[in-house]
Amino acid sequence: MKLTILGGGGFRVPLVYGALLGDRGEGRVTEVVLHDLDAGRLTAVSRVLAEQAAAVEDAPVVTATTDLDEALRGADFIFSAIRVGGLEGRADDERVALAEGVLGQETVGAGGIAYGLRTVPVAVDIAQRVARLAPDAWVINFTNPAGLVTEAMSRHLGDRVIGICDSPVGLGRRIARVLGANPREAWIDYVGLNHLGWVRGLRVAGRDELPRLLADSELLGSFEEGKLFGVDWLQSLGAIPNEYLHYYYFNREAVRAYQQAEKTRGAFLHDQQARFYDEVGAPGAKALDVWDRTRAEREATYMSENRETAGAGERDVDDLSGGYEKVALALMRAIARDERTTLILNVRNQSTLSVLDNDAVIEVPCLVDANGAHPVTVAPLPDHATGLVCAVKGVEREVLAAAESGSRATAVKAFALHPLVDSVNVARRLVEGYREVHPGLAYLR
Template sequence: MQLTILGGGGFRVPLVIDSVSRARSRVDIDEIVLHDLDPARLAVIAAVAAERLAGAPDAPRVRIETDLRSAVEGADVIFSAIRVGGTQGRVRDEQVARDLGLLGQETIGPGGLAYALRTVPVVDGVARLVASVAPRAWVVSFTNPAGLVTEAMRTHLGNRVVGICDTPIGLLRSAARAVGLPDREITGDYLGLNHLGWLRSLEHRGEDHLPALLADRDALLRLDEAALYDVDWLRVLGCLPGEYLHYYEPATAQEQSGRAAFLVQQQAAFFDAGPGSGVADRWRATLAERENTYMADARTREHTDLSGGQREGGGYHEVAVDLMAALLAGTPAWMILNLANDGVIPALPDDAVIEVSARVDADGARPVGQHAPLALSQLGLVAGVKASERLAIEAARTGSRERAWRAFAEHPLVRSPELGRQLVDGYLAAEPLLRDVLVRP
């Protein structure tokens, strides 16, 4: 079977290749196609993969492609991990917001909307091509902002596209470890949007352990997320918010570290050195430095496993492989995924993409379980963010600057027509790709 990775020149792609190679007993991927528009980056990542797979028994073949049609033809599953505008685009996404005193983060608030505006036209084109030349392929979307991009791709691919993020499963497993439960056997009621969700139960063998966790302050302090939240506040909430909810706290806009600029410099140094001997060792050292600085502006302690290059709880590469195995091999799995709402949150349209506990098998992925209603405060936040996301999709597809203005101005982290207008003007001035998208008043 063939796996195609769009954005195959991405720095973290070797993690995906490693995970796929180790999972061949679960799902027999014998060829991995790496697609990217930058042949130099592809050559470096292919060299890293070759060194890391050298000597591995029955390792999959790795092929590189710069032509999209050639890359997706024949694919059984497609991982979409593209970054339109590259890491320099991320710098601009964050800086324009920060210059206005707003949150500068690549997936949350103004930065995420700017990222989406230039990404939606591209993923629309990708999805249309996949629907034409590989209609039976499953598409697993990592591309941020994950929920919004998945919703856009569903227009063309329907249920054949599923969005993933490693944050929810990381939260679930962190909670399981905090109370001494086997983290691979836990399920729970998780609900919200991507980077805006809450874990409301922690279930093992029919028992909900979340109340016991919330009642035990020492156990709460063992959570990875305890570095982000006042644990007494978690007890008051009665649930566990995902780590990105931290960015909705008022003081957070002043706590940003300029991570995007750091990643630009770090990746440039790595890729500029080329694919020479020892490239896998250089990649691993660079990855360890990258992961150790993850959310360092918000965390007071680290939870990084340098031997594997990821924080505890698994990375998106593991989530993607688990999903792929369930879809292609048909072995049922419980996961937390970005899927169509289909009535789970009654206040949202059925076709709105939410992040939710799900069951996956060869027939696809669908929400599972009895989901408690969101608290009114949570529902208000979710509805406000989803409204902005849908306006951003409309703006990207129609080229309307007025729709983009509304998307920015009505976002819960902005809530200002004047700031919304300044964001549109600022992003148009800073981002050449966006000027090609927003072409109408």
């Protein structure tokens, strides 16, 4: 099979290739095409992949190109992992928002909206090209904001585009681990939108073990989410939120921590990855060693401001191993080989959550087979979660409308309606601020 990776010069691509190297099954990926607009980044990542494959017999052949149409033709699977505006754009998203006293995180609040407004037009163009050049391909979307971008692409590709995220997988794994259960044998009742979901149950052998966790304060406070949100708050919710909900539940503290940080997350990653690409390009550099060292630093500092605010301490070693590449590989296997499995994915709602229409992309457990991903029927969300999900989905729809129409007024509406933006006047200034720093938003008039 041929796999095309869009954003193939990205730092996390070796995670995907490493997962592919471990797959020896029939119908595995034998050809990987990396596409990126930056030829230098493609060269650097290709060096890392070559070192990964050096000791692996019959490793997937890797080629690289800056020609998008060439990359798409003949693909069986397409991973979309682009970053429109690069990490400099992410840093600008954070800076403009924080100057207005609101959150600039890349998927949540003002920063997520700005990133979405830049990314949706590009993602739509990609979807239209896929429909024309590789109509039988399956698109697996890694690009953030994952739910929003997946929904934009689904308007052209239908259910042949599926969004993935490693956050629900990591959360379910941590809960199972602290309960002494095997994550592979647990059913995770997870419902919401991307970066906006809750684990409401974890069933092992037909029994829901989550109430046992919620009733045990010591056990509940022993893992990442217990430290991040606090035992009392989790017991009040009666559920375990995705870590990104910390930005909503503790917004004031998160904004203050980001304002006081020496560097925003985007600025940190921009500088870190610039060093990585420079080092890998040096003569005689051991590319894989440089990548491993950089990744360890990246993972250890993930959401560090939030953990500092909550007094959560350092991340556990078991949470530093990534995960989204494993979800992607399991998804490909299930579709290509009809290896039926259950995964938490971003897919069209159909009739899963009655408060949303059929085309709204949600994040829920899905049964996956050769015909794609099928969302599992779930119980309704409680009122507080329903309100938040509906509000954020409404904002996503305004982002899609602004990207399609080019309407500045609609973009302002998207910002103003977000729960983490507290004033219409702030929304107006955000739109102007982002238009000044992002040439890709010049289409908003």
